[in-house]
Amino acid sequence: MTQLLERDGYQAVGAPQQASILIVNTCGFIGPAREDSYSALHTLAKAKRPDQILIAAGCLTQRYGAEVARQVSGVDGILGTRRWMDIVEVVRQLRKKPTAAKGLRQAQPLGSELRPEPLYHLPETPTIGTDENGVLRACIAGASAYLKIADGCRRPCAFCAIPLIKGTTVSRPLETILDEARKLRNLGVRELILIAQDTTDYGHDLSMNDGLATLLEKMTTSVPDMDWIRILYAFPGYITDRLIDVMTSHPQILPYLDIPLQHASPATLTRMRRPANIDWVHTTIAKMRSKLPKLAIRTTFIVGYPGETDGEFQSLLDFVEETRFDRAGAFPFSFEAGTASEALGDPIPAAVKEMRYQKLMELQQSISLQINQSYVGQTLDVLIEGQDKGIAIGRSYRDAPEIDGYVVVEGKAETGSIIPVKITGAMAYDLTGIPAPLT
Numbered sequence: 424m425t426q427l428l429e430r431d432g433y434q435a436v437g438a439p440q441q442a443s444i445l446i447v448n449t450c451g452f453i454g455p456a457r458e459d460s461y462s463a464l465h466t467l468a469k470a471k472r473p474d475q476i477l478i479a480a481g482c483l484t485q486r487y488g489a490e491v492a493r494q495v496s497g498v499d500g501i502l503g504t505r506r507w508m509d510i511v512e513v514v515r516q517l518r519k520k521p522t523a524a525k526g527l528r529q530a531q532p533l534g535s536e537l538r539p540e541p542l543y544h545l546p547e548t549p550t551i552g553t554d555e556n557g558v559l560r561a562c563i564a565g566a567s568a569y570l571k572i573a574d575g576c577r578r579p580c581a582f583c584a585i586p587l588i589k590g591t592t593v594s595r596p597l598e599t600i601l602d603e604a605r606k607l608r609n610l611g612v613r614e615l616i617l618i619a620q621d622t623t624d625y626g627h628d629l630s631m632n633d634g635l636a637t638l639l640e641k642m643t644t645s646v647p648d649m650d651w652i653r654i655l656y657a658f659p660g661y662i663t664d665r666l667i668d669v670m671t672s673h674p675q676i677l678p679y680l681d682i683p684l685q686h687a688s689p690a691t692l693t694r695m696r697r698p699a700n701i702d703w704v705h706t707t708i709a710k711m712r713s714k715l716p717k718l719a720i721r722t723t724f725i726v727g728y729p730g731e732t733d734g735e736f737q738s739l740l741d742f743v744e745e746t747r748f749d750r751a752g753a754f755p756f757s758f759e760a761g762t763a764s765e766a767l768g769d770p771i772p773a774a775v776k777e778m779r780y781q782k783l784m785e786l787q788q789s790i791s792l793q794i795n796q797s798y799v800g801q802t803l804d805v806l807i808e809g810q811d812k813g814i815a816i817g818r819s820y821r822d823a824p825e826i827d828g829y830v831v832v833e834g835k836a837e838t839g840s841i842i843p844v845k846i847t848g849a850m851a852y853d854l855t856g857i858p859a860p861l862t
């Protein structure tokens with residue numbers, strides 16, 4: 424949306440007071456995310472001047488557009504996820520709108536329930552539009568960039584509202600992705616992070632066979648000088664032998680995999696409508712670890728899913744203990760109306776969910792610490808992201824941005840460079856080290 428608006432002559436500004444158009448790209452997939460979105464909207468709506476336009480866009484508005492308008496007085500436009508590429512037209516219409524809306528708002532007596540209707544742009548289209556008007560579907564952060572390869576999801580996970588928000592999977596054309604990868608490399612990006620709701624489903628809707636493996640193979644020849652290619656969000660059950668082979672034979676593709684497993688008890692997984700074949704998980708992880716000995720695996724779990732017994736939770740703890748993930752995150756179950764699990768309710772008390780969450784995270788922290796300690800004395804390449812007071816901060820191949828840890832490096836190092844670092848210390852999440860001589 425930023426790129427489209429900039430192309431139309433708009434400029435990003437540093438503070439809401441300086442803006443003529445205020446856009447909140449909301450998140451709405453679980454309760455806390457919705458609360459954050461509402462809080463941002465309320466703050467802006469409260470301080471909004473009559474000459475400013477406030478647009479609520481994104482996931483929350485796709486599902487709950489009318490509710491957003493009801494709760495936040497002062498929203499002028501409601502734009503969902505499916506047609507975000509119409510942002511310029513939405514802004515144009517709102518600017519033209521004689522601002523009946525604004526007039527009405529000003530004429531209203533204080534405390535009146537009468538509110539101007541916002542402009543709704545929520546067409547009944549089932550999938551996200553592909554007419555992206557040539558915008559770069561990437562978010563650049565320093566020397567790293569998230570590159571979207573598909574949007575939407577066709578999996579049936581019972582707890583998840585994302586397919587309701589985004590619609591089914593729409594893969595982006597392979598050539599478009601490769602072209603964007605080249606552009607990002609030319610902009611100086613050194614780490615490309617491929618994202619989608621489910622990256623392993625890439626290309627299914629384009630009739631591709633093993634689409635992610637194909638995309639990765641082509642990407643390594645399209646951007647041979649991209650230092651790191653990282654894959655996030657692989658769905659269990661869909662990591663193919665070919666994908667493992669491609670990861671094994673191309674050093675650019677980091678030996679890192681984020682595979683959200685959500686649980687380990689087959690009974691819980693069945694209620695979640697997720698792949699429940701834990702043998703597959705064991706076999707696949709063993710296969711990957713034998714082919715990629717340096718492999719770092721991140722996963723995510725939900726605790727307190729409806730019906731999760733003490734025994735089911737214990738089997739999750741046993742699994743975590745046995746499998747020894749480099750990183751694992753957890754979320755207490757968040758009830759979402761309209762999802763397939765709605766009928767199961769939310770029977771597990773919040774205190775039990777919290778206790779299970781703490782127990783799981785404590786176990787994982789001790790595992791992460793032990794694994795981190797095994798790196799002391801080794802040398803890792805570190806992508807430097809910033810520095811302060813004689814210390815540089817960066818990430819190794821084991822750390823995805825924002826969710827994993829850091830490597831804290833003593834001394835100066837250029838931001839954006841990738842340097843060898845000798846690891847001298849380990850904590851549960853982060854490592855410390857000193858620059859190692861180049862070999």
Ligand code: SF4
Binds near residue numbers: 576577579586658
């Ligand atoms: S794969 Fe992920 S995004 Fe898709 S339905 Fe399952 S949890 Fe939701």
